[in-house]
Amino acid sequence: MRVHFTAIGGSAMHNLALALHFKGDTVTGSDDTIFDPSKSRLKAQGLLPETYGWFPEKINTSLDAVILGMHAKEDNPELLKAKELGLKIYSYPEFLYEQSKDKTRVVIGGSHGKTTITSMILHVMHYHDKEVDYMVGAQLEGFDVMVKLTNENDFILLEGDEYLSSPIDRRPKFHLYKPNIALLSGIAWDHVNVFPTYKNYVEQFSIFLNQITNGGAIIYNEEDPEVKNVVENSESLIKKYPYQTPNYAVEDSVTLLETPEGPMPIEIFGKHNLNNLEGARWICQLMGIDADDFYEAIATFKGASKRLEKLAESNTAVAFKDFAHSPSKVKATSNAVKNQYPERKLVACLELHTYSSLTPAFLKEYKGALDAADTAIVFYSPHAVEIKRLAPITKEQIAEAFQRDDLLIYTDPTAFKDFLFSQQLDTTSLLLMSSGNYGGLDFEEVKKLL
Known part of the structure; x- marks a missing residue:
């Protein structure tokens, strides 16, 4: 494919650009400013624009797709040119769905814990040499990129952000992925510039549940009253699996997780992280990792970047x-x-x-x-x-x-x-x-x- 990124410098956008480049696609991009680490990572792969700014001449009929980042505006000259030529214009989540519609899509949603849970699952998969496609919101130890797309892998794991998709697509990103398996970690009002009332914000998670494919599954944190209410009142034709924080103890500043084999020391700590861990265990189980293998791998998880x-x-x-x-x-x-x-x-x-x-x-x-x-x-x-x-x-x-x-x-x-x-x-x-x-x-x- 030949793909152009309008606003390539964003955290998510530049990672998707790198993923397509590594997949063998031809990638170009523009932006009015790019900061590190995006700048140096794009430069290392020859994808950094030679000049900052917007260049409608880069948009032509040889392109298979234009991907529009949130940093661009509705009157962006590259966007206007793409519309004029009738090119296919995608938001970031739209394009990810397009690339994964023949895969089993696993989407991690919730106001908090998304990045950590996604990172935990990827750590476990990596530990056991299980190859999956993914998109995660933080840099992980042992992973070169935050987005990976292939033609071969059966699963794709997606962090499901509730923020808007693009300047011309005001739907929350996680409404576009249509998961086969989903997780909901918690609901606590956020993004008040987009969702001005608590009721309006909660409604987005009900819509998310409605997007799960018929016969799919939702793993949900039943300790969160709003999550419990939203999931248990959903009439979608899906399987519902609740989870709770597992038993654990803290001794001499070390957290010990209760497992079938007895207490196990782990690197992470905090009730919220133990709750995240249990959600990750459920997802891994549905992705073919049994409990023993999960515990063996999670013992070495040190956390996602910028999270504790x-x-x-x-x-x-x-x-x-x-x-x-x-x-x-x-x-x-x-x-x-x-x-x-x-x-x-x-x-x-x-x-x-x-x-x-x-x-x-x-x-x-x-x-x-x-x-x-x-x-x-x-x-x-x-x-x-x-x-x-x-x-x-x-x-x-x-x-x-x-x-x-x-x-x-x-x-x-x-x-x-x-x-x-x-x-x-x-x-x-x-x-x-x-x-x-x-x-x-x-x-x-x-x-x-x-």
């Missing part, structure tokens, strides 16, 4: 970086670190960085999210609020939302860094939660604090 990623550790302290930003993720991650190191002081820092987290009406969802922390800090940038064209947020609004009298709030990156670097971190767990970088914090410097 250990920055540094000493005899008396540990520092983690985590992608958590939504209220449910912040609460689960904070609780996990406190439970894993109960004798240590927990210093938890949260950056409000996403559109949802910076929306005044959404802030109240954070009530109690940092309660597990001994010292709780929130950082946000008024400039980021301005760029996103949101209503200004005051420190008083944040304090009211989190319901903690001792909450520390910073808006200046230098002041936040000075505070952080003034802390005595002996007998401390430091947790940095953000999808950003606190206005330019160097995490390599943070490692030297321990």
